[in-house]
Amino acid sequence: MIRTEEMLLNVGPQHPSTHGVFRLVIKIDGEMIIDAKPVIGYLHRGTEKIAENLQYTQIIPYTDRLDYLAAMTNNYVLCHAVETMMELDIPERAEYLRIITMELGRIASHLVWWGTYLLDLGATSPFLYAFREREMIINLLNEISGGRLTFNYMRVGGVKWDAPDGWIEKVKAFIPYMREQLAGYGDLVTGNEIFLNRVKGIGQYTKEEAMDYSLSGANLRCTGLAWDLRKSEPYSIYDRFSFEICTADTGDAWGRYQVRIQEIEQSLRILEQAVEQFPETGEVMGKVPKVIKPPKGEAFVRIESPRGEIGCYIASEGKKEPYRLKFRRPSFYNLQILPKLLVGQNMANLIAILGAIDIVLGEVDG
Amino acid sequence: MIEGLLTSEATWLHFFIYFALTVLLLFIVLGFVTYAILAERKVMGFMQLRHGPNQVGGRWGLLQTVADVLKLLIKEDAIPRAADKPLFILAPLIAFTPAFMVLAIIPFTDRFQFADIGVGLLYYIAVSGITTVGVVTAGWASNNKYALMGAMRAAAQMISYEIPLVMSVIGVILLTGSMNLNDIVLAQENGWYILWQPIAFIVFFIAAVAELNRVPFDLAEAESELVAGYFVEYTGFRWAFFMLAEYVYMFAMSALITVVFLGGWLPLPYLGFIPGAVWFALKFMVVIFLLIWFRVTFPRIRADQLMEFGWKVLLPVAIANIFLTALLKEWINLF
Amino acid sequence: MFGLAKGLKYTLKNMTRKKLTYDYPNEPLPLPDRFRGIQKFYPEKCIVCNQCANICPTDCITLTGKKHPDSSKRGKIIDTYDINFEICILCDLCTEVCPTEAIIMTNQFELAEYSRDELFKDLVWLDENDTQLRKENKA
Numbered sequence: 001m002i003r004t005e006e007m008l009l010n011v012g013p014q015h016p017s018t019h020g021v022f023r024l025v026i027k028i029d030g031e032m033i034i035d036a037k038p039v040i041g042y043l044h045r046g047t048e049k050i051a052e053n054l055q056y057t058q059i060i061p062y063t064d065r066l067d068y069l070a071a072m073t074n075n076y077v078l079c080h081a082v083e084t085m086m087e088l089d090i091p092e093r094a095e096y097l098r099i100i101t102m103e104l105g106r107i108a109s110h111l112v113w114w115g116t117y118l119l120d121l122g123a124t125s126p127f128l129y130a131f132r133e134r135e136m137i138i139n140l141l142n143e144i145s146g147g148r149l150t151f152n153y154m155r156v157g158g159v160k161w162d163a164p165d166g167w168i169e170k171v172k173a174f175i176p177y178m179r180e181q182l183a184g185y186g187d188l189v190t191g192n193e194i195f196l197n198r199v200k201g202i203g204q205y206t207k208e209e210a211m212d213y214s215l216s217g218a219n220l221r222c223t224g225l226a227w228d229l230r231k232s233e234p235y236s237i238y239d240r241f242s243f244e245i246c247t248a249d250t251g252d253a254w255g256r257y258q259v260r261i262q263e264i265e266q267s268l269r270i271l272e273q274a275v276e277q278f279p280e281t282g283e284v285m286g287k288v289p290k291v292i293k294p295p296k297g298e299a300f301v302r303i304e305s306p307r308g309e310i311g312c313y314i315a316s317e318g319k320k321e322p323y324r325l326k327f328r329r330p331s332f333y334n335l336q337i338l339p340k341l342l343v344g345q346n347m348a349n350l351i352a353i354l355g356a357i358d359i360v361l362g363e364v365d366g
Numbered sequence: 367m368i369e370g371l372l373t374s375e376a377t378w379l380h381f382f383i384y385f386a387l388t389v390l391l392l393f394i395v396l397g398f399v400t401y402a403i404l405a406e407r408k409v410m411g412f413m414q415l416r417h418g419p420n421q422v423g424g425r426w427g428l429l430q431t432v433a434d435v436l437k438l439l440i441k442e443d444a445i446p447r448a449a450d451k452p453l454f455i456l457a458p459l460i461a462f463t464p465a466f467m468v469l470a471i472i473p474f475t476d477r478f479q480f481a482d483i484g485v486g487l488l489y490y491i492a493v494s495g496i497t498t499v500g501v502v503t504a505g506w507a508s509n510n511k512y513a514l515m516g517a518m519r520a521a522a523q524m525i526s527y528e529i530p531l532v533m534s535v536i537g538v539i540l541l542t543g544s545m546n547l548n549d550i551v552l553a554q555e556n557g558w559y560i561l562w563q564p565i566a567f568i569v570f571f572i573a574a575v576a577e578l579n580r581v582p583f584d585l586a587e588a589e590s591e592l593v594a595g596y597f598v599e600y601t602g603f604r605w606a607f608f609m610l611a612e613y614v615y616m617f618a619m620s621a622l623i624t625v626v627f628l629g630g631w632l633p634l635p636y637l638g639f640i641p642g643a644v645w646f647a648l649k650f651m652v653v654i655f656l657l658i659w660f661r662v663t664f665p666r667i668r669a670d671q672l673m674e675f676g677w678k679v680l681l682p683v684a685i686a687n688i689f690l691t692a693l694l695k696e697w698i699n700l701f
Numbered sequence: 702m703f704g705l706a707k708g709l710k711y712t713l714k715n716m717t718r719k720k721l722t723y724d725y726p727n728e729p730l731p732l733p734d735r736f737r738g739i740q741k742f743y744p745e746k747c748i749v750c751n752q753c754a755n756i757c758p759t760d761c762i763t764l765t766g767k768k769h770p771d772s773s774k775r776g777k778i779i780d781t782y783d784i785n786f787e788i789c790i791l792c793d794l795c796t797e798v799c800p801t802e803a804i805i806m807t808n809q810f811e812l813a814e815y816s817r818d819e820l821f822k823d824l825v826w827l828d829e830n831d832t833q834l835r836k837e838n839k840a
């Protein structure tokens with residue numbers, strides 16, 4: 001009789017594939033996972049509590065640091081919440097700039113995901129190809145906002161800067177280039193049999209399970225549910241653009257992969273229309289009172305970030321600082337399904353499943 | 367020449383000549399390892415739109431590996447307290463010695479070969495299997511869970527892929543009628559075995575990549591899953607030994623593929639004036655390039671799929687190839 | 702097998718493409734004018750209005766003013782002005798609120814030091830930090 005033993009293995013907080021300081025305590029039998037417990041909080045900075053002592057403008061740089069791969073959407077959700085409370089009008093040009101920067105950010109975020117996911121699966125090159133394109137986007141955003149990662153670009157009532165000369169043309173030129181590269185990605189990865197074998201049928205769940213776990217973003221759409229706030233509950237000026245909600249019906253890592261790749265395409269479509277319709281002149285800052293004091297009350301807004309539904313709840317007492325600020329951080333919610341998906345899988349699938357959820361630890365831990 | 371030396375009288379002079387030649391080979395191999403690592407990094411860099419090493423040793427980074435090795439040598443030699451110390455120290459040696467032992471039988475040209483033994487091919491496969499023991503030892507002795515898993519994976523993988531590796535060359539052996547590597551090369555005068563035995567070549571190549579633990583079969587050291595696999599606890603020169611073993615195997619395996627399937631030192635028709643050594647080097651470099659190219663392009667296969675692929679695809683194909691070859695041979699003999 | 706071959710072709714094609722990396726320490730990184738780097742401070746422009754210290758989300762600016770030496774003039778002039786770059790997040794808010802543009806951003810971002818104390822920059826240092834200044838400071 002051979003005596004076998006279960007092994008307790010700490011994956012992370014320092015592990016190449018946990019995408020930050022995420023710890024996963026797994027019980028394994030050989031390579032088979034029989035129990036998994038995520039431990040989070042290593043990157044907790046108490047953003048929501050800090051925000052209670054800050055004026056609204058001062059909170060914006062903190063939102064940059066939540067989902068640091070798509071800071072524009074975070075900027076927007078806070079501004080959007082305050083603007084909703086104060087019923088401000090946003091100038092046309094500012095709305096377009098917001099949409100363009102957010103969609104650029106979405107592409108950049110998906111590119112990072114694509115590259116790192118393939119890196120998790122053992123392919124080194126896609127990462128560098130993805131970062132080539134991401135670098136271009138980052139340069140564009142750097143030019144308009146002055147930051148490469150933490151943009152701090154949006155303000156309550158508009159945006160900080162107008163587009164510099166020739167910037168819109170650069171974005172215009174970027175779109176066909178990105179399309180071409182996307183086709184190359186297809187050649188390199190999407191048809192690759194080894195890759196397909198690694199992702200097909202991995203981490204599968206149904207539509208009902210996804211809804212029960214309150215998943216959002218690509219994690220939800222991969223089950224076939226067409227729910228994208230940009231279309232389902234249009235905010236800003238998203239109702240002016242024609243684009244599709246990307247879905248897949250497999251509900252596995254392969255579905256999530258397809259959804260994200262298609263989303264890059266759809267974002268390019270939105271960008272195309274946005275730079276086409278971009279108003280020639282106009283203000284980029286609306287009429288905002290000098291001191292931002294939302295009226296007493298509360299508001300909750302939600303928008304579609306690259307990772308899912310990001311929400312912002314503000315309870316105001318009519319002061320300069322919020323009484324309570326809460327972010328619904330999509331990565332945090334999406335992560336909850338992980339233990340369920342991991343049971344019965346092996347080590348290699350662990351990485352494939354965790355990677356496909358696409359978490360950003362800054363957002364999980366807040 | 368070496369044949370003459372081996373059968374000649376056992377004098378000190380002959381011993382020293384033989385010894386000098388061996389040292390020459392050692393330096394060739396070490397030189398190869400140095401520049402194979404550089405070449406790998408450069409080619410990978412180029413394919414990934416980077417420059418690769420370009421700081422130490424001029425624009426081409428010619429001294430980069432030397433600098434790396436120096437760094438490894440002067441690094442602190444850390445042995446985990448809970449490790450099994452004797453085994454921990456022994457493991458790199460077990461892994462690395464066979465890598466050099468297999469080099470003895472490779473015929474680089476028609477004259478530069480150290481041991482012309484009858485069962486050359488078998489010797490190679492048998493000796494290279496010992497490395498697995500070193501890998502498992504390393505994984506066990508480190509007393510690290512990741513290392514243990516890496517070692518188990520390595521053992522499973524090497525056992526599974528050694529079989530199709532042997533099976534695929536049986537076709538070649540059947541056609542040659544010998545396991546001697548010299549004979550195998552000479553039998554390719556009228557057509558390399560890659561033409562006569564394409565299936566065997568593909569199976570052999572895939573199995574060889576798996577034996578070498580290289581992408582897409584690098585499960586044993588799978589960085590993104592097992593951090594570094596069986597050598598996760600090793601540092602400094604002990605780690606360098608594993609690395610050295612890995613690259614010497616890459617050298618040996620590429621040389622073996624060149625010999626068995628690409629006609630060794632034999633020239634292409636009408637180009638016989640170029641010396642055999644050059645031909646060998648050229649073919650050899652093509653194989654190395656292929657290995658690097660694979661590494662740049664492919665993701666990693668999953669452990670269970672790897673097993674399935676080895677036993678359910680490669681092995682049957684290799685066996686079918688044996689039958690096919692036997693039939694072919696009979697058919698040729700008929701006429 | 703076909704998918705694998707396509708991938709191989711793609712990587713081979715990239716081998717001869719133009720390299721995209723920067724030769725960073727040897728060549729400075731090209732940065733746009735709006736880049737938010739370490740601040741430059743003009744003591745003579747500052748009117749000690751304290752707006753920058755108030756808006757700073759991380760409270761890393763400490764400043765004190767003193768009476769104008771020329772007693773015929775009203776107002777204050779700056780006495781000390783420190784930014785603690787251990788906690789400054791280069792968010793650009795201080796330069797945004799400053800009414801006289803006494804503090805503006807530069808294009809420099811290299812802030813590595815051997816000791817934390819050296820990250821505490823005072824008025825003199827910030828005044829002397831006058832290369833690669835941002836040209837267009839207000840939108």
Ligand code: SF4
Pocket residue numbers: 756757758759760761762784788789790791792793794795796
């Ligand atoms: S850049 Fe931001 S954090 Fe730094 S001093 Fe100015 S306001 Fe404070």
Ligand code: SF4
Pocket residue numbers: 746747748749750751752753754764798799800801802803804
């Ligand atoms: S905001 Fe400008 S003028 Fe006012 S104290 Fe700060 S630096 Fe001086």
